[in-house]
Amino acid sequence: MEEGRKKIYFASDAHLGLDVIENPLDSERRLVRWLDSIKKDASSLFLLGDMFDYWFEYKYVVPKGFTRFLGKLGELSDMGVKIYIFIGNHDIWMFDYLPKEIGAVVVREPMTIELMGKKFFLAHGDGLGDPNKMFRFIRRFFRNKLCQRLYKGINPWFTVPLGQTWSRHSRSSKLGSEEESYLGEDREYLVKFAKEDAKTNNVEYYIFGHRHIMLDLEITDKKRVVILGDWITNFSYASFDGSELRLSVFEENGNQ
Ligand SMILES: [Mn+2]
Incomplete structure (x- = not known):
């Protein structure tokens, strides 16, 4: 790893546009x-989905x-930060533009990855632990290659x-509704998912968006669930320096 680049950052849900x-x-x-403020010490940046409110790229055209x-x-x-962009449920249709233009890795499924000696499970979070059948159906439809080709036409x-x-x-x-507030350990799908997964996974x-x-x-035993907030009202992110995982709000006065 390049000297000085020792931190890993996570953010999601800017819903740009x-x-x-x-x-x-x-x-x-x-x-x-915020990106400017982390560029000096970031080794990797994980954007965990829905950075765009709507993104659909064509072979020769982007929004x-x-x-x-x-x-x-x-x-x-270009400075050497490794960028991972997860698709969310609003910006599913990213293909080769961002990898080619920015050198980002587009991630389409939940990812288990070891970062500085710790094992992370990273996902946007849609569909995980959520029994909503309609949502699952739409998700499959949106991700279907044939449907995508027809839509492109x-x-x-x-x-x-x-x-x-x-x-x-x-x-x-959803804005401002109950769905936007924490439902509690027993009702929050992503927490339920993590608790279940943690039984068999180390x-x-x-980390979710x-x-x-x-x-x-x-x-349980030092295992943690972090949900990242957003960049609409929270302006929040997580960072990991190898020992401490922190969830923070971006403060503009320089002491984040
Ligand atoms: Mn989403």
């Missing part, structure tokens, strides 16, 4: 300031927008507004 946010560009700029964010990711990557003039409307609907119906840290809540919970 979401138009119910008052100043979308301000949100993007804030995210970029408009996000230039600051993409530019900053490119800068970090439709002029984006139709599909982009459709995708944005779908995304806006599924997000704004993972130390479970998707829920837009900040949670740092010890489940």
Whole structure:
């Protein structure tokens, strides 16, 4: 590992492009300031899904927008930061653009990875431990290669507004509702999933996005579940320096 680059960072759910946010560009700029603040000591950056509120890339065309964010990711990557971008449930349709343009690794499934001697389970979190059948059906449909090919064949003039409307609907119906607050250890699907998984798996840290809540919970013998919050209202992230895993809020005054 390059000298000075000793920290691993995790963030998720910026939902860039979401138009119910008052100043979308301000949100993007804030995210970029955070990325700027970590670029000197980050060895890896894990973006655990739904960084875009809607993303569908075609063979020769990608969605408009996000230039600051993409530019900053490119800068970090060029500096030697290893970037992993997980697909969420809003930005499933990332293909080879971000790997080619930014050098990011696009991750489509939950990932178990050893980082500085500790075993991590990383996932966006949609579908894990959630018994909702409709959600599972839609998820399979969205991830189906044939469906994706058919969708690609439709002029984006139709599909982009459709995708944005779908995304806006599924997000704004949750904003501020009970679904946006912690349901408790016994009802929170991701906590239930981690507790079950921890029985047979020697993972130390479970890190998820998707829920837009900040949670740092010890489940059993030092095993922890961290849910990352978001970059819509929490502006939160996790960092790991080899010994300590911390969930933090990005403070602009320099002492994070
Ligand atoms: Mn999500």
